[in-house]
Amino acid sequence: MKQEIATPNNGNSLAAECVDEASVLKILEKHDEDRGGLIAILEEIQREYGYLPEKALRVVSDKTKHSLVDVYGVATFYRSFSLKPRGKHLVCACLGTACHVRGAPSIVEELEQQLAVKAGETTADMEFTLETVNCLGACALGPVVVIDGHYSSKVRKYRVGQLVDEARRGFDSTEIGNDQRIFPIDVSCPHCNHSLMDEAFVIDGHPSIKVSVSFDHEDGSLRLSCLYGHYRISTELDIPIGTVVNFRCPHCHVQLPSTSDCSVCGAPMVPMLVYGGGMLQICSRRGCKNHMLDLA
Amino acid sequence: MITLRINGLDVSVEQGSTLLEAARFLGFPIPTLCHMDGLSPYGACRVCVVEIGEEPKTKLVSSCTYPAEERLNVRTASARVLRARRMILELLLASCPQSKTIQDLASAHGIRQQRFKQEYEDCILCGLCVRMCEEQMMAKAIGFRNRGQNRSIGTPFDIKSDVCRLCGGCIYVCPACQLRCTYTQPDKAICGGCANLAPPCLEKEQFDDMMCYMDPCVACEVEKKAQKER
Known part of the structure; x- marks a missing residue:
């Protein structure tokens, strides 16, 4: 057998040093060691670091009943585990039979050229990792390229450059501009009709919606993204997922009056007036994404 | 029964x-x-x-x-x-x-001819050495790595294992002699036997009837070659 030398990430001693034993132990704590969920542990470590650092594997074998040989064997057996540091963006090109006959090899070639790496490698600036898979199960849409979880179907050579650029900018930021379903809204308090918009605090490049919130004897302010369907919030409070929060207007300090309950989780819906006529209702439970928009 | x-x-x-x-x-x-x-x-x-x-x-x-x-x-x-x-x-x-x-x-078994392309691998992946290491030597220093075509036997990360005691059990049981002495590359050696323990074969003149389980031993071959070149 030819010796396949898995480079123990020589070129990235910096990343290897960043591995914190405590954070690996924290991951291990979450998993019941007796059940032997080695793959689940490794998956979580990979989620944390983007790859499986040597030190983390050693910690896993020290703290669980698995020997280092077994841990290493599992880590090298599965394609989804990587022992080498991976880039910020993961580019995954399908080379399955259907994609292959529809021209996937030339797409991979183009990707290799654009990123200046071979398949399986990471660019020098640690931005992109190019990988190939043998089938993504979307054969009718081939050739398929997945970048950071965003699927692109029927990719042609000329689109490769666009996709790489989009990934570099980040898919989320491009979506706001292009996606018709996401748009900014202006809202005001239904009681005092004072605008809730806060120009000074910007989320996603738009003014945020400022409200006062309280729960369990704690109160403070909460800022919501004004982009409809974008759900981003910013708050100094540590609101646990699932908590029902009281919303108050920061100007008149009156609790935003609830007229209905959430159809998903049963928590009160919080109303806000939409500028130009209409009513927005959002669920007051943290983590529940239910909302309604009635435009007059 | x-x-x-x-x-x-x-x-x-x-x-x-x-x-x-x-x-x-x-x-x-x-x-x-x-x-x-x-x-x-x-x-x-x-x-x-x-x-x-x-x-x-x-x-x-x-x-x-x-x-x-x-x-x-x-x-x-x-x-x-x-x-x-x-x-x-x-x-x-x-x-x-x-x-x-x-x-x-x-x-x-009466095979006189070879019809297939010879690959000259060092391993048939029979796993004898892995089981020897785990079950008899209680070391678990070597194991299978990778998958399919790239499957191989060795230590994690291809560096000398902390738990390996250089017992040589893996070499002893190997039918294909994958783990024969890696004399010239002591860093990659799984046992490092030849490089670390000064194997008897290198002093053959002194011990003429020495037994060597590695036949032919890479160390001897390298030595012979070096002598010829001189």
């Missing part, structure tokens, strides 16, 4: 024994590569195939892993078994033509 029929002879063996054990108990030879007494059966090399069942629905199984069953009809050297065994040996020989163990076995 379980009564079964091997090559037409009725035999009683203990519950839980394998077909290989039963056949060897009766004196029927079955060649093996990945089997060793004291190690768990693995069924990797397939050289120990036997034919079980009644005509016309017989099938080939590896005797080292198949447990003896009541009234099972086993043939250890039928035409079908020999044909399959020859093919397996020829394929093993193609991947490891330099292994003396495999060569001997192949020639004993």
